[in-house]
Amino acid sequence: MDPPTGLSILIVGAGIAGLAAATALRQQGHQVEVFERSRLAEEVGAAIHLTPNANGALKRIGVDTRKYGAVKTEKYREYDINGRANHSMDVAEISQKWQHEWLLIHRAHLHDALKDKAIGAGKGKPAVLHTSCKIAEVDVHNASITLEDGKSFHGDLVLGADGVHAFTRRYVADESVKPFSSGSNAFRFLIPRQVVLDDPEVADLVEVDGTCQTWRHFDKRIVVYPCVNNTMLNLVCIHPDNLTSVGINQGWDQGVSKETLKETFKEFDPRALRILDKADPESIRIFPLLDMENLPEWTNDRLALVGDAAHPFLPYRASGGAMAIEDGLCLSILLPGDIKKDDVPARLKLYEEARQERVFNILQYTRDSATRPVGAEESARVFAYIFDHDEWDYSTEFLRRHLRAQNPQLYYRQPTVFGPMPGPRQDFRGRDRVAASVKSTFRTASIQFKTSRTYLKNLLPNTSYSFPGSGSVAHATLSQTTLDGMDWLAGGGYNHLGLYIHGVQHKGAGGQITEGLYLPVLFEDLTDAIISGREELGFPKVYSDIDIDNRRDSYAVTAGWRGAVWGRMSLTGLKEGQTSGSPQPSKMFVHRYMPSVGMEHRGTPEAEYPVVIDFAEESKTVPTKITRVLTAEKATFEIDGLDWKRLPTLHHIISRLAEVPVYEVLEGKVVEGEGVANVSSARRLHL
Structure with a gap:
């Protein structure tokens, strides 16, 4: 059980x-x-309004009061003491603006x-x-x-x-x-509607189903409206409490004479009094209208x-x-x-x-x-x-x-009106995702190569970033990763492809130096990952189709946009073995840039600052386990800048990447493993 x-x-x-x-x-x-x-x-008690909010x-x-005799309000009329119309409202017409009916x-x-x-x-x-x-x-x-x-x-x-x-x-x-007296008492009683309909002097007042009406005069009013499938009329007659005697603590069921009712409202419209006169004397009750301090x-x-x-x-x-x-x-x-x-x-x-x-x-x-x-x-x-x-x-x-x-640390991304956004770093309940990433898998194909330091300087955001020491040669890596078993994607995955520049340092305003990889651009084939990485972390992510052809001894990557192929990677002669490349850097930079809204603010960012990712911190929460390493006998890549017609949103990026010279390929490899960090160590680097 x-x-x-x-x-x-x-x-x-x-x-x-x-x-x-x-x-x-x-x-x-x-x-x-x-x-x-x-x-x-x-x-x-007698009858009650069920206004649209209550209904x-x-x-x-699951309460349907129409099955219990509730009446739809159709019209409202208000008269003065002499019976002259002050106000009339077609409730049936204006009720179109409400989702629910106004019932009695x-x-x-x-x-x-x-x-x-x-x-x-x-x-x-x-x-x-x-x-x-x-x-x-x-x-x-x-x-x-x-x-x-x-x-x-x-x-x-x-x-x-x-x-x-x-x-x-x-x-x-x-x-x-x-509770205390508000200064008013009220008579209440029911009369059959047919009794009024049978009287030609007042029949027109109640001939339309669902009609509410009120006669008002300063501190007195008579209210009449139908209930019980339009067969009964509910009457409430409000008046100053000094005109009648009523026990304040005795509730709704205190009797009162018909003569007292008629005397209290004797100056009112004769037609209203004619309706009052149809009350059964035994049915008339009186109660105090009570108020209380909030x-x-x-x-x-x-x-x-x-x-x-x-x-x-x-x-x-x-x-x-x-x-x-x-x-x-x-x-x-x-x-x-x-x-x-x-x-x-x-x-x-x-x-x-x-x-x-x-x-x-x-x-x-x-x-x-x-x-x-x-x-x-x-x-x-x-x-x-x-x-x-x-x-x-x-x-x-x-x-x-x-x-x-x-939880003030929830991640919000557009559209914020729907609440915090689930993603790699928090689940749909706002809880941090950490342990769930341990069983996620990755497969990374990378080609490390020598290139022009002078050219790569042009891909650094500003003069705070630089290459230490002297020389005209730098190292970079073109790396493609396939992720799978991702908890935040309900076990699914996606691909990304990026250029990583080695040996970059950032110098803060106070002279502090931070060294690591620098990532100028990261292509991904899943918009959810792009939005999350751009908005939460400041990653320079853009969309691209990324297709993989993974064979026993070869690995090929094709990157494109809507059928226009702009890049290819090829690793052939793959064999089990150890890598010979340089040690993994401990940190990585990205440069966050958020443009201002409004044409008059073009060129002025809302926010711009460096972000650093600490790989050692990442491994503390999600340790990485490498299960297989394959080295390539031959590794090549080519990038075609195409033109604006073929790449209308990417040409400015791809054309620059196509210009990156390759002096020498140092290593090509495919690494497989478990444990995918969620980049929660990303921090704004203080200038």
Whole structure:
């Protein structure tokens, strides 16, 4: 049996926040238990908006609320107290800019949809729902909860999703931090839509499916919109709290008379009052609109608050439920199934960091809407900020950037927006590649020859580079290498071909001397290797086709560009044996040059400096094992400069290489072995 994976997560509260988190987290492979105070774990209240951002978040976890009676918002109308139209919006038309629909759903039906997804069959182990469970204590350090009946449950983290009057909040904030009245109360109730359609005086107000409408007057408003497959109308009637009496700690289910409702809004448009009058007196409820100071912290060690427990919302921007759903989705991204238990407290703080700016901004938008008129332009900006967000994508990128920040030495190459680039020196997770290169193989065919020191001086970048001593003869090597079994290429390989100039020294501004090989150009037949070497190391790499004909006693190399052959190497009469060439230099130079961007900066580099590679350092991380050496009886090469038409991007290089004189071939050989260094010893040589 495979060992269990994932965390053990205890969620206090089975409302929208708790069940959304439970669903998202079980799908990540965690074992989730939910503890609900009520007996049936049923969501109370009337209807709720599922704005495009909320609906999109639900779809990410497989919740399709249209199957539970959700209604698509089609139109929005706003009237003044006398029934004059202030504003009208065709939501169906503007919704084309959103990926997801703006829906309206009964809260109980949303709760059913989330509960079915949390505890039903599907991805991950179903969450376990405990009902009639009143929490008596939370141990934030050991992630355990104790019920009033004395039972204890232990996990790896606890989520406080127990609503606006959360018990769990006391473990994160001072107990003096409590919700308070915003200055308004609200009536809420449902009426059958058909009852309104049957009344010719008001039927036109609700004849179009999915129509939301609001009557507004200073600190009062009546909001009407459909739900339950357009068969019911949800009404919310907001007013100053000094006009009605309501218990601030008694929740959503406080009864109130129909007469109180009508008296509170008696000055409103008669058509609005006609709709109010259709309410069943037994169905009318009243509740306080609560606010709370922004909590600077939502977490404490292994406890995190979600939804109203962390940030209760006023109902002006349709975002209370949406933010609760986004909280759960964010947590599921930041807590993947393979997360280590020791990382939980840090990831919960990361959740707090990821969510607070957005939540606090929207909280302020709701408060502004409650206290002052909001113009059309400002309202459009607010809607865009709320609706255009995708929490899945946002949290995924937030986690990526966090993980990258843990390793400031990651290699980035264009295009950087996709993250650090895997290559010879780091894998796709940003880990250094070292040991994996030990089993990589190489085969190098080289021809060392005498040539003109005077000519080779012209291939040195500047006067900081020179040949020590006197004389007119220098040594150089034309070397072709085939690499294979490269870990960073998933076991594949490539070819490169370069000219190496022996006995070059670099003199720094302070007089310090460094000696080694100098590499003026390196041709490669794999663009990935070229980009990596140029951007990370400053190597002078360019592309060329390189073809190998490897026989028992001969070795031939052909180099070209799109069918135009510009170079050939030939080693014949190969026999097992020892080399007689000069000792391998300990260091090698390349000269990094990065051009500036912009035609006005032509000729001015963004960066220019020497880079040195220390072969001794390279061998410490990846030792080289030579398995075979073949020496050639005859070794030759020829380079044809061709012309600009044949080599439109390489002629300036190849024509110069074709001019390099060959005074004498000193040695031709083929060396095979294991262990390919990743050139991680390359360092900028300080001037």
